[in-house]
Amino acid sequence: MQRITITIDDDLLETIDKISVQRGYASRSETLRDLVRDAVTRAQPTVDREASCYAALTYVYEHETRDLSRRLTTAQHHHHDLSVSTLHVHIDAHDCLEVSVLKGNADEIMAFADSVVTQRGVRFGNLHIIPSEHSTDHPETQSHD
Ligand code: NI
Structure with a gap:
């Protein structure tokens, strides 16, 4: 460990300390390790990275932060194209x-999502990936003839 x-x-x-007490973590470090593990897991979803998909990217940003609106x-x-x-x-x-x-x-x-949510002044960044392969080969979506 480092x-x-x-x-x-x-x-x-303060929020992290509240989570720590609510969930019964032994220490602040243990709480942070678990929160980071969770974030790391979500950052590496088990999707085929070459597959076509839809995604919803949500984030909050301070529009007054210098140049941020323009950069986004x-x-x-x-x-x-995306x-x-x-x-x-x-x-x-x-x-x-x-x-x-x-x-x-x-x-x-x-x-692209990483380039947005990692900007200074951007908070609550979340990417929800929806694989779109099901819409093309799923039997229920085929028309009856
Ligand atoms: Ni606005």
């Missing part, structure tokens, strides 16, 4: 919620 030092918001640390829009334009539609909600004076529906191969979608 020891690392991280910087974390007071509010987030530029990222979307650079991947216009972008089906984006819903934008002004949550309050500072935060925006965006839901992007994407279509393409899983590898490209994951790379």
